[in-house]
Amino acid sequence: MNVRRTIIVTMLIxxxxxxxxxxxxxxxxxxxxxxxxxxxTTGFDAIAVALxxxxxxxxxxxxxxxxxxxxxxxxxxxxxxxxxxNLVLVLQALILFSxxxxxxxxxxxxxxxxxxxxxLPPEQPPAAPLxxxxxxxxPEAV
Amino acid sequence: xxALGDVLHLLFTAxxxxxxxxxxxxxxxxxxxxxxxERSGVVNIAMEGxxxxxxxxxxxxxxxxxxxxxATGVAILAGGLMAVIxxxxxxxxxxxxxxxxxxxxxxxxxxxxxxxxxxxxxxDVGHVGQSELLPNIDVPGLDQLPFIGQVVFQQNVIxxxxxxxxxxTHVVLFRTRLGLRIRAVGEHPQAADTAGINVFLIRYxxxITxxxxxxxxxxxxxxxxxxxxxxxxxxxxxYIALAAMIFGKWTPFGxxxxxxxxxxxEAIYANxxxxxxxxxxxSMLPYVITLVVLAGLVGRSTPPASDGLPYVxxxx
Numbered sequence: 001m002n003v004r005r006t007i008i009v010t011m012l013i014x015x016x017x018x019x020x021x022x023x024x025x026x027x028x029x030x031x032x033x034x035x036x037x038x039x040x041t042t043g044f045d046a047i048a049v050a051l052x053x054x055x056x057x058x059x060x061x062x063x064x065x066x067x068x069x070x071x072x073x074x075x076x077x078x079x080x081x082x083x084x085x086n087l088v089l090v091l092q093a094l095i096l097f098s099x100x101x102x103x104x105x106x107x108x109x110x111x112x113x114x115x116x117x118x119x120l121p122p123e124q125p126p127a128a129p130l131x132x133x134x135x136x137x138x139p140e141a142v
Numbered sequence: 143x144x145a146l147g148d149v150l151h152l153l154f155t156a157x158x159x160x161x162x163x164x165x166x167x168x169x170x171x172x173x174x175x176x177x178x179x180e181r182s183g184v185v186n187i188a189m190e191g192x193x194x195x196x197x198x199x200x201x202x203x204x205x206x207x208x209x210x211x212x213a214t215g216v217a218i219l220a221g222g223l224m225a226v227i228x229x230x231x232x233x234x235x236x237x238x239x240x241x242x243x244x245x246x247x248x249x250x251x252x253x254x255x256x257x258x259x260x261x262x263x264x265x266d267v268g269h270v271g272q273s274e275l276l277p278n279i280d281v282p283g284l285d286q287l288p289f290i291g292q293v294v295f296q297q298n299v300i301x302x303x304x305x306x307x308x309x310x311t312h313v314v315l316f317r318t319r320l321g322l323r324i325r326a327v328g329e330h331p332q333a334a335d336t337a338g339i340n341v342f343l344i345r346y347x348x349x350i351t352x353x354x355x356x357x358x359x360x361x362x363x364x365x366x367x368x369x370x371x372x373x374x375x376x377x378x379x380x381y382i383a384l385a386a387m388i389f390g391k392w393t394p395f396g397x398x399x400x401x402x403x404x405x406x407x408e409a410i411y412a413n414x415x416x417x418x419x420x421x422x423x424x425s426m427l428p429y430v431i432t433l434v435v436l437a438g439l440v441g442r443s444t445p446p447a448s449d450g451l452p453y454v455x456x457x458x
Binding site for chain 1: 247
């Protein structure tokens with residue numbers, strides 16, 4: 001397998017998808033190129049969405065729907081309830097933090113008591129297949 | 143041909159290079175923070191958010207207490223606090239450092255605008271008085287040197303501070319025991335841990351230092367160059383500082399050269415009145431040059447070996 005060519009092709013595909021997103025926004029939503037495109041952060045938000053989707057195409061659909069709903073819901077929240085729509089950004093950040101840091105798992109691990117003995121054995125099965133996988137040569141290296 | 147002549151003429155004015163150095167320093171401070179953080183093995187793309195937080199709290203403190211040094215201190219601390227979040231999430235909880243960094247940036251963008259509307263009502267924060275801005279200082283004796291005097295010795299106080307910090311970062315990273323430890327932790331944390339170095343402590347210190355430096359850059363932007371806070375006023379500079387750090391191969395002086403090239407673009411964009419070609423085209427040039435140079439001349443830019451990997455004690 002040609003690693004360099006694969007990387008270049010994947011970058012091309014990624015760029016094409018981003019270009020498609022821009023085309024949809026221009027041709028389907030705004031119908032003109034305005035100033036707001038120069039300070040728009042959708043591309044950066046998309047990194048967050050991709051990571052939130054945990055690297056799977058289906059996950060990204062859910063993650064982007066979540067972020068899209070928060071984004072458009074924020075404007076309505078401001079109009080109806082008088083709550084600053086910027087709180088949506090804070091909320092998005094908190095979602096990212098908690099997903100990335102796996103807070104629930106961390107807290108569960110720290111909690112003493114009856115969870116402690118049961119917490120150890122379930123952690124080993126995921127570790128074992130990973131170890132056996134690591135022992136094998138990676139398919140790319142062949 | 144006249145357009146080219148205009149550009150050449152502009153390149154020989156001291157005003158342009160004075161503005162270039164100021165713009166470069168604004169990028170240099172977060173870039174230095176990034177060098178320190180990534181040398182210790184923690185990817186930091188959150189400089190943007192830390193700068194923005196520093197800028198807001200700097201302006202807010204300056205408006206409240208009318209003391210620019212106190213306000214600068216508050217800005218530095220605010221950047222540091224954002225860095226503490228990044229440090230806890232990415233070091234303690236072993237989160238993906240890119241996700242955490244992006245979360246910080248989104249968080250800072252939302253928090254600052256929310257606070258602006260909450261505290262100041264409208265989108266207008268108010269302006270800091272001229273006497274309460276970070277002062278420009280002319281170095282006595284040296285500021286009358288031809289050309290160099292205006293470019294280097296008639297600058298904002300933060301420019302001098304940043305140049306000192308540049309040398310200091312280089313010396314600490316490459317000439318002291320502490321710097322050796324920081325780099326060891328970033329290259330091979332397991333080996334560093336075995337040698338008795340506290341990996342977590344070094345990484346916490348490095349990430350928080352990067353936040354302090356980014357906060358200082360935010361103060362320089364908001365109460366040095368500008369005199370008010372505007373939502374999203376950092377305008378991607380944290381990301382450009384990140385690019386400068388990579389362009390400079392994770393070294394302080396390399397990053398400084400990259401910052402100067404990027405700063406030149408910004409200065410040309412600001413001093414465009416004498417040029418008759420599109421300033422947008424000119425401001426694009428430094429980045430095109432960077433891409434070409436990065437692809438062709440500088441060669442591979444290799445990050446520290448354990449950059450971005452959380453350290454799990456006892457792992458191999």
